Amino acid sequence: MSTNAGPARDFVGYGRRPPKVVWPDGALVAVNLVMCYEEGSEYSLLEGDGRQDGWGEYPMELPVSQGRDLGTETHFEYGSRVGVWRLARLYDSLGVPVTVSATAVALDRNPEVAAWMREQGHDLLGHGYRWLEQWLMSRDEERRWIQDAIDTFERVYGERPLGWNSRTQPGVNTRELLVDAGFLYDSDSANDDIPYFVDVNRKQLLVVPYSKTFNDSRYLIAPGYSSPRDFAEHCQLGLDYLLDEAQDTGVGRMMTVAVHARWTGQPNRAAGLREFIEHGLSRPGVRFMRRLDIARWWLDHHGEF
Amino acid sequence: MSTNAGPARDFVGYGRRPPKVVWPDGALVAVNLVMCYEEGSEYSLLEGDGRQDGWGEYPMELPVSQGRDLGTETHFEYGSRVGVWRLARLYDSLGVPVTVSATAVALDRNPEVAAWMREQGHDLLGHGYRWLEQWLMSRDEERRWIQDAIDTFERVYGERPLGWNSRTQPGVNTRELLVDAGFLYDSDSANDDIPYFVDVNRKQLLVVPYSKTFNDSRYLIAPGYSSPRDFAEHCQLGLDYLLDEAQDTGVGRMMTVAVHARWTGQPNRAAGLREFIEHGLSRPGVRFMRRLDIARWWLDHHGEF
Amino acid sequence: MSTNAGPARDFVGYGRRPPKVVWPDGALVAVNLVMCYEEGSEYSLLEGDGRQDGWGEYPMELPVSQGRDLGTETHFEYGSRVGVWRLARLYDSLGVPVTVSATAVALDRNPEVAAWMREQGHDLLGHGYRWLEQWLMSRDEERRWIQDAIDTFERVYGERPLGWNSRTQPGVNTRELLVDAGFLYDSDSANDDIPYFVDVNRKQLLVVPYSKTFNDSRYLIAPGYSSPRDFAEHCQLGLDYLLDEAQDTGVGRMMTVAVHARWTGQPNRAAGLREFIEHGLSRPGVRFMRRLDIARWWLDHHGEF
């Protein structure tokens, strides 16, 4: 495969003076809370993957030659047994919607999570069939894999996802495959604060940008958070800055805050997340929105951007 | 060895609504303090291991070709000469029980520690014969090794351990060997907040889950604590969150806080631990319990879970 | 190439009692704010470089064999699409000048940035033709490369740079090539607080020292900042200490604070930078100066040092 296949790059975007953005009820900043739910779909010797994940509680991957890493396996299990429910209670008790970025297999292994999403009206962001490195697949392999995800989500959750976020990064074919598979929006890019459109084979695809900055992965990637208060501080400083900016410039902003069930599902880290959400709820001009609602709002109000 | 040998995985556990948990005197959260005591049993050229540990004060392992790492050796010695006594004084002066997660050889090399445990009634968690990577052993080798540990503990401490926690992670045979060797509970899993039972060759084994989150290993694993106050903050945020949760849901919780003699035995870090324990003592609903007492309480009151 | 080619080392410098330094209006500390702008000029498979950069949001470089790293690519794009304008608004709204350490290609790919620099009177520090490892080039290759940078800057920005800062570190020929190419000053050294002169082939070259300590690279290099407040704290502690020192010793000081569009251009980190700048503006004795103005002032007032 040619190394220059894939999407063209755009270093300019909206440029110095982005167009005016409106949000429902005149909100200044739309905050999308994402809960990543991957547990049970990670690389695993039990699945015959020939490798096993190390992103449980520490960023260390055990060599295959040493056999199963039962310690890390249990860190993943913490996410689906305990963490997801702690976060579910948190979101629901504060009355904020959450976008669940789930792999199909993770939901399939714990259908009660899918049931809760439907019960509470939380939306789904497709995060893979399993939690694998999608950018390493061939085009055909990736196409089938996305379709497997869609089919499984329909079976387990009752609906297909309309947005997509790949593990770590997408491949050069991903965007085209998403358009082919009828996705409404792509969330694999982290190059902007607000949504925008890209041309994919002469079709317009909406990109709702993701964030690795407001992301609990920094509990595992150094330099990272020394304490959950650091996570909260990152998010609060960011939200307040965006609010000031939206006020000053008249340009509405968007903010994505993503956490993982097995990491922020630990009680100390859930406390950090709670601190941020409570802060957001206390600030006028902030509106917590599902990702799907942001996408639809943008299509309805900013289709011309 | 087949890569899929070993325990089956469970991604559901207690699920969305765990059963009601009761603790002595109606406590909401049972806190188990663990002090890891491994000094003198780590990988060492002097012992003919063909490698030497690097987890003294920095996470760096010196290549064998460079000979003994006398610097790291002294960091380990700090734990047994100084750190263990500083922590002993701290626990005892605050009147909290501690579970000593010791290797047999470490106690054998400093029997005064075993004497103190008996004198003060602190309990023992088996942490290996030596501080080695148990998951790399053959089944027979591991069986003999666990037995060596039991024998040595009986000689030095006067009792065998009834619970077990492997260095880093267990192997695929560990649980079966623990059942064969008559252990009351296993603490190698970190997949839950509260104890539960697993089936091991048609016998029920109690699992009292461990924690790598509330663990001073993050003084050496990046991203980690920038200051001992970060350790205290992690623990306090976690405990307070669990208390809130237990109050709200009526489901009692458990919390394990594990530290190492050579790391938290340093005075600055002991200050962080003291801060947490004093915080816990000040919060109604918290009960500090030995791990063995938690196991026995669970067997007596929650045998049906 | 001989390994001892290149500039001689000087471990003494101004020594124990540096000469009296004066700044405009009797300021005690001259603070130079640098914004690094490299986006679109980093190592990229699309450019045929045979490798791709990993310094987007995480310090991880994807192997070429895995193809384009579209995730990291978008982190870089964030800098030029969003980050640079956020920082531009910040500097301008606070009325402080900024030195843009840009690569020629980055400006060429987003000429609106060059236009803003001219409009607001911010100065340029040459940071390479592209953001490449200049120290690995042959002398001739490096000479042409510097000339390409000059030519491109003249075309896009309307002026050539008069100072230079290489990516990571310079090569053994860099200083001679800078003198040959008519540069006024070199900023590749971090060995002093204040400017000084070096002999390069019997010509005097002014060195305006750079800083990797007051630098947002520590958001990616561990150990680093746990929160943007740590960045602000580093800078504020440093500035206040220099102010005290300048007061006590009568020797004026200089401080460089460098940030990157794609890192500190994120809103949480922009908040940390704003905190520092506002702190500096509130302290008597601090003067924010462009790097070029510092160089010219030094040549005019301290040519004898």
Place this chain on the structure above:
Amino acid sequence: MSTNAGPARDFVGYGRRPPKVVWPDGALVAVNLVMCYEEGSEYSLLEGDGRQDGWGEYPMELPVSQGRDLGTETHFEYGSRVGVWRLARLYDSLGVPVTVSATAVALDRNPEVAAWMREQGHDLLGHGYRWLEQWLMSRDEERRWIQDAIDTFERVYGERPLGWNSRTQPGVNTRELLVDAGFLYDSDSANDDIPYFVDVNRKQLLVVPYSKTFNDSRYLIAPGYSSPRDFAEHCQLGLDYLLDEAQDTGVGRMMTVAVHARWTGQPNRAAGLREFIEHGLSRPGVRFMRRLDIARWWLDHHGEF
């Protein structure tokens, strides 16, 4: 060389109840401030070492194949040109003695530092002839190397060192060589809080333990300090804990706080050190002492331990 050559290990030390320690004027904790001064003696291609150090401002070592790392070279130079004088002014203005842990070559390259030490009465701790990995030398090589250090110190500083601290860690022969060379004490061990004696070929050698915990190396080793306030906090928590402990147990303590000219010589980090020293000066029971004075006091008052 046999891998079990070298000093025997002692995991017991003073044990549970250390003997009563007295310090001058009844102080509870003797604090020894160490300033490491190595600049100009590190691994360098210019010196023909075949490698170059990477411990300037970042912990990264440039491969020899890439030639001189002029960036890191200037970070080292910062230490001798600027950092050492900033720290010198700090110690002297606060009136506290400092132990300079210097290599002979570093002093030789900046004799003004040696002159300042004599002028202010600060003592010397031998830290190598150059800043090299002493544990990799043969016994004869190491013996000559220590003698070279002694000779150079006598020439530059006017006196030989009476104590020794090796870079990173000592070798298996170091202690015997120190005894042969007439050293009064060894500071290569970090296994205790207070001095003790060891038997070396039937001679008693005093060990004055060192600390890698209260050490600014954690500005470069992850997990480390996020801000200089973390350094100060580590030290203050440690000192206060030792004071409490000395009060409670009647056993005096000792604390070593070591910093490097090129790291803590930066103004932000000097602020963190100043914060700690001012804290220590404000606490009754603390006495700042030179390392040599601690060694002599111990020999005079605790020769029997």
